[in-house]
Amino acid sequence: MSRLIMILILGLASLGPIVPVYAQVDTFEFDTAEQQQRFRRLSDEFRCPMCQNTSLTGSTGGVAEDLRREIHRMIMDDWTDEQIEQFMFDRYGDFIFYRPRLRAETVLLWFGPLIFLVVGGLVIFNIVRKSRAASAETLSEEEQRQLNELLDRKS
Template identity: 65%
Template sequence: MIFPALLNSPRKASGFLRTLLQIAALALLCMTSNAWSAIDTFEFENDEQQQRFRTLSNEFRCPMCQNTSLTGSGGGVAEDLRREIYLMIVDGKTDAEIEQFMLERYGDFIFYKPRLMTETLLLWFGPLLFLVLGGWIVMGIIRRARPQGQEAVVLDNSDQARLHKLLEKVDGQD
């Protein structure tokens, strides 16, 4: 934490130097946030296992940090859960078994993609419901906007002939 101290002593640093330091401090901040993301050193037997590990850690939500997946979380419990997933994969457990393991301990909250059940019906089909509702309202508006009482006029033969004559007249004038 040398930088903030330097930044707070304007007498020591000229304007340009200050800006430079501020930029450097910002860059440092960005680097720390990178360093936060979790680094695990798991050894997998093959690429398929590693792929499954990645997919699974992305699917589960960190119970502590709530809005990050297990992959993105540096929380202690996320670390432990990643380790459990790794051990289960190496142990030959299927994805379904691993999901069951998580569900039994942390409940539905652990899934980023909620399972389809009665409680989540609205979550899954709510958007569709709103789409249908919106479509219905738009249809109503369109129907009402159409001028009323103007049904298509059907001309009989003599009227048709008159119309032709009139149109020819107009054409002739051009």
């Protein structure tokens, strides 16, 4: 009996979608496969301003639909990627990019982690250097003489 249920479950599961299902249901038409790929890639790279944690591809938000339509229009009009990115930036700012542009305002965002890495690295380097220096310290001639003296006195 349990085996039968198992087979049923597996059977049902195999009916499920094999490719990931996206929330969007747009039916954009493209002239070439390359245009379609560009559309995919660009909609993946922009963040939906309304839902914030989804790309334009995965969002059903009204504004995401509109922006996908705009991207489609721009691709069909042979805009370059840079032009499309500029279009988005002029309207929605840095927020629209999952990978924000390198600008004065975003320098800290890009290189902040690097600063932490460098500072942390320097601290560790210092600690290691100091402990090395401490362990490798040898006595000067004068010190050695004093030590021997002390040892001799004891015996």
